[in-house]
Amino acid sequence: MTDTTPAEPAARPIPTERRCPFDPPEEVGRLRAEQPISRLAYPDGAQGWLVTEYATARRLLADSRFSSRLELQHSPIRTPEPEPTPPGMFIFMDPPEHTRYRKLLTGQFTLRRMRQLEPRIAEFAEGLLDEMERHGAPADLVRHFALPLPSLVICELLGIPSEQREFFQHYTAEMVRPDLSPEQSAEIDRVVFGFLGELVARKRAAPTDDILSGLLVEDELSDDEAMGMVTILLVAGHETTANMLGLGTFALLEHPEQLAALRADPGLIDGAVEELLRYLSIVQYEINRTALEDVELDGQLIRAGEPVTVSLPGANRDPARFDRPDELDVTASQARQHLAFGHGVHQCLGQQLARAEMRIGYAALVRRFPGLRLEVAREDVPMRTDRGIYGVHQLPISW
Ligand code: HEM
Numbered sequence: 001m002t003d004t005t006p007a008e009p010a011a012r013p014i015p016t017e018r019r020c021p022f023d024p025p026e027e028v029g030r031l032r033a034e035q036p037i038s039r040l041a042y043p044d045g046a047q048g049w050l051v052t053e054y055a056t057a058r059r060l061l062a063d064s065r066f067s068s069r070l071e072l073q074h075s076p077i078r079t080p081e082p083e084p085t086p087p088g089m090f091i092f093m094d095p096p097e098h099t100r101y102r103k104l105l106t107g108q109f110t111l112r113r114m115r116q117l118e119p120r121i122a123e124f125a126e127g128l129l130d131e132m133e134r135h136g137a138p139a140d141l142v143r144h145f146a147l148p149l150p151s152l153v154i155c156e157l158l159g160i161p162s163e164q165r166e167f168f169q170h171y172t173a174e175m176v177r178p179d180l181s182p183e184q185s186a187e188i189d190r191v192v193f194g195f196l197g198e199l200v201a202r203k204r205a206a207p208t209d210d211i212l213s214g215l216l217v218e219d220e221l222s223d224d225e226a227m228g229m230v231t232i233l234l235v236a237g238h239e240t241t242a243n244m245l246g247l248g249t250f251a252l253l254e255h256p257e258q259l260a261a262l263r264a265d266p267g268l269i270d271g272a273v274e275e276l277l278r279y280l281s282i283v284q285y286e287i288n289r290t291a292l293e294d295v296e297l298d299g300q301l302i303r304a305g306e307p308v309t310v311s312l313p314g315a316n317r318d319p320a321r322f323d324r325p326d327e328l329d330v331t332a333s334q335a336r337q338h339l340a341f342g343h344g345v346h347q348c349l350g351q352q353l354a355r356a357e358m359r360i361g362y363a364a365l366v367r368r369f370p371g372l373r374l375e376v377a378r379e380d381v382p383m384r385t386d387r388g389i390y391g392v393h394q395l396p397i398s399w
Contacts, residue, residue: 118360158212171191246391285387
């Protein structure tokens with residue numbers, strides 16, 4: 001008897017080639033139209049699945065049969081050595097372990113703290129733009145504004161004293177430099193994590209009014225657990241917000257009618273932030289899960305142990321969910337329930353803070369630099385195509 005089962009489509013590496021700096025790779029759109037859960041080949045040799053459709057992505061991210069544990073994870077762009085989840089790094093844990101740490105940190109992101117932070121964010125933004133103005137055009141918006149703003153906000157969250165902020169800012173900017181060798185990268189990590197270790201020890205000995213001190217006072221966290229949580233704040237809160245500020249500005253400059261609308265009516269800023277989050281979906285390759293048991297997801301059998309990667313850029317451009325998915329429209333934002341901050345138990349814990357940084361950051365930039373323009377051709381802006389977090393390495397601007 002001949003076997004009539006159709007051959008399973010071959011697993012392919014994750015699509016990374018983008019034609020337009022703001023759109024997902026075309027291949028992602030094609031896959032979504034043809035097979036919303038498609039075979040994916042990981043660089044470590046594993047075979048799993050890529051989800052490109054909005055509804056499927058939401059269902060998967062809310063399903064506790066898929067794990068976030070680091071030791072089970074495969075990355076579509078890297079071949080890391082399998083390693084156990086470090087203490088406190090709850091982004092790589094499943095409930096109930098995850099729940100304890102997440103609750104602890106949520107308890108520190110109080111309304112009072114967020115209210116206190118907003119005027120500080122505005123001060124930081126104005127101060128950085130003053131410096132950029134003094135430096136004069138042309139300037140790199142990433143170096144002068146997009147990278148240091150979230151770094152200063154993290155200094156504030158962690159209660160890093162002002163005399164150490166320059167050091168912290170310098171090294172957090174070094175961490176995301178595009179040209180580092182693995183040795184240089186390891187050395188920078190050693191300096192930053194050494195600094196954070198000392199900070200934990202100091203806050204334990206003499207707590208102040210900040211999130212880190214609050215965490216140490218509230219619960220019996222070991223130093224390693226506290227370090228894990230601080231590391232997540234830095235890793236999850238810096239590169240992401242910096243790239244939204246950089247790439248978001250690039251997108252506005254390339255959509256002059258949208259920039260003009262925002263300039264004419266600053267009240268559009270909240271919707272503009274949501275629309276930019278949806279349109280750009282910078283977390284491009286980092287949403288990885290592993291099936292803990294056999295799961296049938298939208299008609300596709302995913303076997304226990306198989307990795308799944310969710311394409312947030314794919315989901316947030318799904319025409320089945322958004323009427324004009326490929327249009328950036330800050331005047332009538334269609335971004336409600338976008339997935340740029342993820343979904344389910346791991347949904348971004350810093351999203352209100354990130355929104356405040358973007359709202360305040362874009363608004364200050366647009367207000368202060370009416371002649372803002374790109375200093376190079378659009379094709380010459382160096383893009384972070386191969387990084388887990390998409391964005392721009394540099395954004396040369398004039399005004
Ligand atoms: C988790 C996006 C800014 C803290 C996440 C996740 C996404 C995300 C997609 C989910 C990861 C997953 O499901 O595996 C973003 C974007 C940001 C941003 C696009 C900026 C525009 C921030 C900021 C902070 C932060 C400013 C805090 C300082 C966190 C934490 C988690 C997280 C702690 C882990 C939550 C958990 O595992 O329960 N973020 N994030 N993020 N984010 Fe953000």
